[in-house]
Amino acid sequence: MFSFSDPSMFSRRCVLVNGPVIVGAGPSGLAVAAGLRQQGVPYVILERADCIASLWQNKTYDRLKLHLPKKFCQLPNFPFPEHYPEYPTKRQFIEYLESYARNFDINPLFNESVESAKYDEACGLWRVQTVNNNGSKVEYICQWLVVATGENAERVVPEIEGLKEFGGEVIHACDYKSGEKFRGKKVLVVGCGNSGMEVSLDLCNHDAKPSMVVRSSVHVLPREILGKSTFELAMFMLKWLPLWLVDKIMLFFAWMILGNIEKYGLKRPYLGPLELKNNHGKTPVLDLGALEKIRSRDIKIVPGIKRFLCGMVELVNGEKLEIDAVVLATGYCSNVPYWLQESEFFSKNGFPKAPFPNGWKGNDGLYAVGFTRRGLSGVSADAVKISQDIGKVWKDDLKQIKKQKVPTHRRCISTF
Numbered sequence: 282m283f284s285f286s287d288p289s290m291f292s293r294r295c296v297l298v299n300g301p302v303i304v305g306a307g308p309s310g311l312a313v314a315a316g317l318r319q320q321g322v323p324y325v326i327l328e329r330a331d332c333i334a335s336l337w338q339n340k341t342y343d344r345l346k347l348h349l350p351k352k353f354c355q356l357p358n359f360p361f362p363e364h365y366p367e368y369p370t371k372r373q374f375i376e377y378l379e380s381y382a383r384n385f386d387i388n389p390l391f392n393e394s395v396e397s398a399k400y401d402e403a404c405g406l407w408r409v410q411t412v413n414n415n416g417s418k419v420e421y422i423c424q425w426l427v428v429a430t431g432e433n434a435e436r437v438v439p440e441i442e443g444l445k446e447f448g449g450e451v452i453h454a455c456d457y458k459s460g461e462k463f464r465g466k467k468v469l470v471v472g473c474g475n476s477g478m479e480v481s482l483d484l485c486n487h488d489a490k491p492s493m494v495v496r497s498s499v500h501v502l503p504r505e506i507l508g509k510s511t512f513e514l515a516m517f518m519l520k521w522l523p524l525w526l527v528d529k530i531m532l533f534f535a536w537m538i539l540g541n542i543e544k545y546g547l548k549r550p551y552l553g554p555l556e557l558k559n560n561h562g563k564t565p566v567l568d569l570g571a572l573e574k575i576r577s578r579d580i581k582i583v584p585g586i587k588r589f590l591c592g593m594v595e596l597v598n599g600e601k602l603e604i605d606a607v608v609l610a611t612g613y614c615s616n617v618p619y620w621l622q623e624s625e626f627f628s629k630n631g632f633p634k635a636p637f638p639n640g641w642k643g644n645d646g647l648y649a650v651g652f653t654r655r656g657l658s659g660v661s662a663d664a665v666k667i668s669q670d671i672g673k674v675w676k677d678d679l680k681q682i683k684k685q686k687v688p689t690h691r692r693c694i695s696t697f
Contacts (some may be wrong), residue, residue, distance in 0.1 A: 293410070293418040300324045301425035301646075301671055302409050304398070306333045306389040308378060309651030309660045310429035312356045315385035316668025319358070322675045325421060326387065327411060329394035333387075334378045336433055337371065340455035344483050345371040348475065348567050350510045354657040356381055357665050367510075393419070398426060399622035400645045407646065424646050425671055428621065431651035432632070433613035439471075443589035450606040454480055457608055460487030467492070467603060469594055471586070472610030473499050473547070475564065478571040480608055481580045492602060493575075496585040498550040500557065500565035501572060502531060503538045511567065515555060528553025539568065545575050546582035559637075562654040615652070623647065641666055 301317065303310045306328035317324050332338050346368045347354050351361040354374075359381050365373055381387075396418075398409040407426040412418050436453045444451065454476045460483045470481045473495040484491040502511050511531070518527045531554060543549065550557055554565040574580040585597040593603045615631025626633055626643030633640030637653050641663040648667045653659030 293420050295420045295422060296325070298323075298325045298421050298423040300423070300675070301427050301648075302327060302407065302421050302423045303427040303429050304395050304409070305429035305431060305434075305651075306330075306387075306391075307336060307429065307431055307651070308334060308356060308657060309431050309664065310389070310427070311378060311381055311385075311387055312660055312664030313427050313429060313648075313650055313667050314387045315359070315381065316357060316664055317671060318385045318387070320668055320672030320675065322668070322672050325423070326389040327393040327395060327409070327421070328389040328391050331391045333382055333389060334375060336431075336455075337375055337378070340436075341371055342454070342457050342476075342480065342483060343371070343459045344479065347374060348504070349512050349656065349658075353510075353512065355661070356657070357661050359384060395620050397620050397622060400426075400647070405645075425648065426646060427648045427650060427667060428617060428627075428652075429650050430616060432615055432654065434616035434631075435614050436609075437612045437614050438609060439611055441471075441586055441589060444607075446591060447589040447594075447607065448591050449604065452606075452608055454608055454610040455613075460484040460489050463487065463489040463606060465489065466605040468606045468608060469494065469583075469602070469604045470608045470610055472612065473566070474610065474612065475566050476612075477610035478566050479569065480610055482569065482571040482574060484608075485574045485579045490581075491579075492581040492583050492604070494584070494586060495546055495548075495582050498548045500535075500549055500554040501539060501542055501547060501568050502535050502554060502565050504567040504569060506534045506538065519555075524555050524559070525553065528555050531555070539572055542572065545572075546584075547575070558654070564654075638662070642670065 300323040303313055303324055303326040306326055310326055311333060314324060314326050328335070330339070350367050351365055351369055355361050361369065361377055369377065392414045393411045396410045396412055398407060401408050407423050409421040409423065409426065410418065411421065436455050438453060457480055463484055464487050467490045468484050470477050470484070470491050470493045473493055477493055481491040481493045504511060506514055515527055515531060518530065552560065557563050558565065571580060575582060583596055583602065587595045587597050593601050595601050617627050617631035618629060621627060626647055626649070628634045632652050633649050637655065637659070640649060640652060642648055650663045650667055651660050653663060
């Protein structure tokens with residue numbers, strides 16, 4: 282018989298889950314759920330939105346494509362359709378994920394937002410509290426908790442002096458769909474990562490006049506080298522060469538193909554692109570055409586922002602630009618610290634403390650997927666390890682039950 286340490290749990294509906302609870306129904310959560318299904322382990326998958334892969338479906342721009350070849354982006358045991366292009370579109374990737382969920386019979390509980398999750402030492406189980414759109418609360422009680430909310434759960438909106446007084450339209454990149462509505466307008470794009478570059482390019486293609494804020498150094502690499510994916514080429518070389526040498530080779534090719542980008546205001550970091558990614562999680566920009574627009578001055582590169590004024594922005598070099606709108610391509614962050622009451626496995630920034638490849642498993646049945654900063658290939662690798670690890674314990678438990686001749690109807694069977 283279980284003894285629960287918090288009497289308040291009886292004030293809400295409680296569900297005892299016969300298996301893990303997965304928080305998040307993006308690619309990370311779907312990959313773990315599929316692996317558990319193959320292991321024969323029941324589970325509950327909770328999603329705060331009303332659809333799977335809500336970031337992809339609701340918070341990405343129309344022109345988005347996968348930056349890496351499809352073979353590096355497929356989830357476990359389910360390849361992309363052969364007729365898909367090398368770099369699938371946003372719509373194609375969403376269709377792929379929907380097919381993935383159907384194939385493995387994954388049915389998340391939608392509109393279930395996790396308010397808190399903590400491990401109850403008294404009963405040795407996780408307690409996950411949720412609230413739905415109607416305000417109804419549920420507490421799920423489980424042996425395993427899989428955190429699959431990922432690296433990009435919440436938008437990052439920096440505090441910039443005068444932004445509220447600017448007067449024009451200000452949106453985050455997650456709300457940007459197309460440059461059509463900005464046709465003929467002067468738009469300031471804050472951020473020079475992959476999103477900032479692509480938004481600026483899309484604005485150009487819709488006859489807007491973008492200026493892109495480049496406050497820090499950035500690596501820009503061609504998407505392909507000698508007809509091969511830059512990422513694929515780097516992964517191949519890393520099998521035989523040290524990382525520092527691969528970085529030098531990549532930068533040599535980048536210089537040969539793209540030229541000296543520093544004369545356009547794009548200063549390269551001191552660390553190489555792979556070392557910077559491994560040590561600091563900063564992804565290099567894969568050029569899809571923005572650099573050509575920068576060379577032609579269709580995209581204007583500007584330094585950091587000092588403050589916003591009514592209808593304009595003042596830069597750190599004293600220059601003032603009249604602008605009509607602002608797109609904040611300032612990235613995303615993990616939301617784990619806001620709901621997970623745990624401090625040993627996750628750090629304050631919402632990422633596992635243990636570096637890759639050891640950040641997938643914590644104590645007391647806690648797991649994390651989608652926090653490797655290695656894209657969908659990192660997601661797939663961790664999802665396989667997590668589902669196999671839980672599956673092993675699950676099967677061992679079933680063997681113990683059979684040995685003890687405990688009737689199976691005494692186990693709590695989940696209805697999900």
